[in-house]
Amino acid sequence: MSDELLALRERVETPLADVVLRADDLVVRFPIKQAGRGLRSHTAHLTAVSHVSFAVSRGESLGIVGESGCGKSTLAAALIGLQDLTSGTVSLDGRPVGRTRSREDSRRVQMVFQDPMSSLNPRMTVGQTIEEVLVFHRRVPRSRVKARSLELLALVELPPSVLTRYPGSLSGGQRQRVGIVRALAADPEVLVLDEAVAALDVSVQASVLGLLQRLKAELGLTMVFISHDLSVVRNICDRVAVMYLGEIVEEATSDAVFTAPQHPYTAALLRAAPELHHLRRPGSNALTGEPPSPIDPPSGCRFHPRCPIARDECRTTVPPRVVSADGDVVCLFPLGRAPEDVLLAG
Numbered sequence: 001m002s003d004e005l006l007a008l009r010e011r012v013e014t015p016l017a018d019v020v021l022r023a024d025d026l027v028v029r030f031p032i033k034q035a036g037r038g039l040r041s042h043t044a045h046l047t048a049v050s051h052v053s054f055a056v057s058r059g060e061s062l063g064i065v066g067e068s069g070c071g072k073s074t075l076a077a078a079l080i081g082l083q084d085l086t087s088g089t090v091s092l093d094g095r096p097v098g099r100t101r102s103r104e105d106s107r108r109v110q111m112v113f114q115d116p117m118s119s120l121n122p123r124m125t126v127g128q129t130i131e132e133v134l135v136f137h138r139r140v141p142r143s144r145v146k147a148r149s150l151e152l153l154a155l156v157e158l159p160p161s162v163l164t165r166y167p168g169s170l171s172g173g174q175r176q177r178v179g180i181v182r183a184l185a186a187d188p189e190v191l192v193l194d195e196a197v198a199a200l201d202v203s204v205q206a207s208v209l210g211l212l213q214r215l216k217a218e219l220g221l222t223m224v225f226i227s228h229d230l231s232v233v234r235n236i237c238d239r240v241a242v243m244y245l246g247e248i249v250e251e252a253t254s255d256a257v258f259t260a261p262q263h264p265y266t267a268a269l270l271r272a273a274p275e276l277h278h279l280r281r282p283g284s285n286a287l288t289g290e291p292p293s294p295i296d297p298p299s300g301c302r303f304h305p306r307c308p309i310a311r312d313e314c315r316t317t318v319p320p321r322v323v324s325a326d327g328d329v330v331c332l333f334p335l336g337r338a339p340e341d342v343l344l345a346g
């Protein structure tokens with residue numbers, strides 16, 4: 001048996017015991033009112049998340065990347081139970097979490113939002129914000145609330161004096177650290193970070209990323225890290241899933257995605273990221289045009305109208321998910337792979 005087949009078998013047969021968060025065939029569809037003839041309007045459907053599946057193991061960080069509008073935030077909201085699913089299942093430790101989450105299930109998956117200013121209550125001090133979470137999720141007895149709050153602040157390198165400050169009096173970086181503390185106060189098993197550093201200046205961004213890396217190493221945090229910025233994801237994620245028009249089109253280790261992308265969309269995204277210049281593959285084309293509307297996605301492969309290597313089949317045939325030791329790709333003609341190298345398609 002070839003090394004590649006052995007590696008594939010190992011991957012497929014790895015026990016799932018260590019999987020904390022699992023998404024199975026998630027679909028989120030929004031009804032959209034569209035103007036018809038005259039005064040009539042009709043309801044169309046926009047599929048923001050289309051048959052998305054992945055699993056995140058304990059201590060692992062999965063990056064989800066893609067252009068604006070590809071469905072990242074809707075997926076994040078679905079993972080934490082803020083967005084109803086049209087179909088599909090989110091499971092924690094192998095147990096599906098219901099439509100209305102119990103307090104315990106909601107505690108276990110916490111979110112860090114892009115804009116802490118709109119996610120933190122401006123009328124509550126940082127201390128009150130942390131206390132609210134600690135008390136709601138019953139993490140410590142009342143007598144330990146202050147001590148635990150100070151421990152949490154120290155964890156994100158904020159001084160004790162921040163406890164009595166209001167979000168409006170903090171810098172952007174400090175506010176985002178408070179956003180992280182508020183999520184950590186619930187003692188979550190999974191942290192979902194939606195564009196968590198996107199609103200920060202580059203130097204502040206680097207320090208918050210450094211903090212997240214340290215927390216990941218020290219606390220063994222499991223993270224789903226959502227970002228449009230590939231260089232951010234490269235720094236922090238073990239594995240990366242690339243989304244296009246609601247679907248995951250490639251999923252592999254961070255190294256594989258950044259050094260040998262298999263999907264032409266991933267290659268084009270890399271090419272469009274100036275800070276990843278050194279990783280550019282010769283011959284791969286930059287991304288052109290806008291993504292099509294998710295209300296009426298293209299036939300066949302959704303990426304075909306923008307794909308530099310699309311062939312006739314791509315316009316008519318929905319590509320299968322090709323699973324290999326190098327990662328999964330949804331493409332009829334993956335880059336760097338001859339058709340006979342495709343190990344398993346389905």
Ligand SMILES: Nc1ncnc2c1ncn2[C@@H]1O[C@H](COP(=O)(O)OP(=O)(O)OP(=O)(O)O)[C@@H](O)[C@H]1O
Nearest residue numbers: 030046048067068069070071072073074075228294
């Ligand atoms: N409540 C809603 N009703 C209708 N359409 C929606 C709703 N929320 C999101 N959408 C649409 O779903 C698609 C995915 O949006 P989403 O915000 O999840 O993408 P994104 O990748 O997070 O983009 P961005 O980075 O710009 O936030 C978009 O076409 C968006 O317009």
